Amino acid sequence: MVRWVKAGTVDNRFEGDRVSQALDEAKIPFLIKSFLDTAYDGLYVLQKGWGVVMVPEDSGEEAGNIISEVKGSFKKEGEGETDELG
Numbered sequence: 001m002v003r004w005v006k007a008g009t010v011d012n013r014f015e016g017d018r019v020s021q022a023l024d025e026a027k028i029p030f031l032i033k034s035f036l037d038t039a040y041d042g043l044y045v046l047q048k049g050w051g052v053v054m055v056p057e058d059s060g061e062e063a064g065n066i067i068s069e070v071k072g073s074f075k076k077e078g079e080g081e082t083d084e085l086g
Helices: 013-025 043-048 057-085
Strands: 004-010 031-034 051-056
Touching: 004 013, 004 057, 013 031, 013 051, 013 057, 051 057
Parallel strands: none
Antiparallel strands: 004 051, 031 051
């Protein structure tokens, strides 16, 4: 039986899509569980992030590194857009 562990969180759907693509390319099985709940108007998104990325335990470290890289590239793109506006 495979044990699944939390490899990281994603802040929004777009980041989730990029993480999904990167994990697919690395051939790492994953599950992204969204905390978006319309009944509570997104209350848990503010506390926990948009979603959590779950992977098999033996892929946890590699997946965590991939998620960090994707999140880092997201921040760099955001900074570039801010510079262009300012």
